[in-house]
Amino acid sequence: APWRATVLTLYPEMFPGPLGHSLSGDALTRGTWSLEPRQIREHGLGRHRSVDDTPAGGGAGMVLRCDVLGAAIDAAAPPDDARPRLLMSPRGRPLTQARVRALAEGPGAILVCGRFEGVDERVIEARALEEVSIGDYVLSGGEIAALVLIDACVRLLPGVMGKHASGVEESFEGGLLEYPHYTRPREWEGRTIPDVLMGGNHAAIARWRAERSHALTRARRPDLLDGEEP
Numbered sequence: 001a002p003w004r005a006t007v008l009t010l011y012p013e014m015f016p017g018p019l020g021h022s023l024s025g026d027a028l029t030r031g032t033w034s035l036e037p038r039q040i041r042e043h044g045l046g047r048h049r050s051v052d053d054t055p056a057g058g059g060a061g062m063v064l065r066c067d068v069l070g071a072a073i074d075a076a077a078p079p080d081d082a083r084p085r086l087l088m089s090p091r092g093r094p095l096t097q098a099r100v101r102a103l104a105e106g107p108g109a110i111l112v113c114g115r116f117e118g119v120d121e122r123v124i125e126a127r128a129l130e131e132v133s134i135g136d137y138v139l140s141g142g143e144i145a146a147l148v149l150i151d152a153c154v155r156l157l158p159g160v161m162g163k164h165a166s167g168v169e170e171s172f173e174g175g176l177l178e179y180p181h182y183t184r185p186r187e188w189e190g191r192t193i194p195d196v197l198m199g200g201n202h203a204a205i206a207r208w209r210a211e212r213s214h215a216l217t218r219a220r221r222p223d224l225l226d227g228e229e230p
């Protein structure tokens with residue numbers, strides 16, 4: 001069965017968007033994964049299909065209603081749907097490559113995209129939504145975050161990356177940032193490819209890459225090295 005992404009959003013026309021191109025687009029066409037954007041407003045209230053209201057206790061902005069979002073979730077995913085229910089949220093646990101890999105190995109995901117000031121807390125509790133953040137910054141809506149999460153998962157699905165099959169050497173997979181890459185021409189604007197990469201000594205190349213990975217990680221992301229020997 002294909003990996004299934006169901007996205008609850010006020011802007012279903014944003015999907016597949018960039019995911020309709022390149023590797024993810026080809027895989028979507030081939031049926032390796034499927035995408036179902038669902039319009040939350042279909043469950044909106046009254047003539048105007050209203051989905052939000054002012055925050056209890058006052059303050060700026062609007063809040064997505066729990067009854068509307070609850071109905072949208074129930075219509076999109078029956079209780080026996082085994083897929084995790086994720087709410088894109090800057091308050092969530094930050095998304096990691098390990099979590100992406102676990103999601104890609106499962107049946108898919110149900111992604112809820114917030115807008116405005118966020119969603120009524122009660123629907124998060126009642127529908128057991130897991131809040132997921134894509135980083136420590138605030139987006140205007142969850143759609144781009146959902147696209148990011150789906151892209152990261154889809155490229156790991158069997159057959160999507162072709163000869164880069166496992167992606168095991170990439171940044172984060174080994175706990176480190178990836179080493180630098182080079183390709184032709186050998187010299188460009190006075191800069192040459194490091195000699196070791198041109199020498200054909202595979203052990204020496206592996207050592208050089210490991211050393212560069214460590215140096216980059218130490219300089220940019222020392223948090224990734226916590227607990228590791230220098």
Ligand code: SAM
Nearest residue numbers: 088089090114117118133134138139141142145
């Ligand atoms: N008032 C909220 C807060 O401070 O936590 C921010 C709401 S934000 C303007 C609107 C929506 O964008 C959120 O409900 C969420 O779905 C999405 N969003 C914003 N930043 C995000 C992030 N870093 N990761 C995932 N989703 C995000």
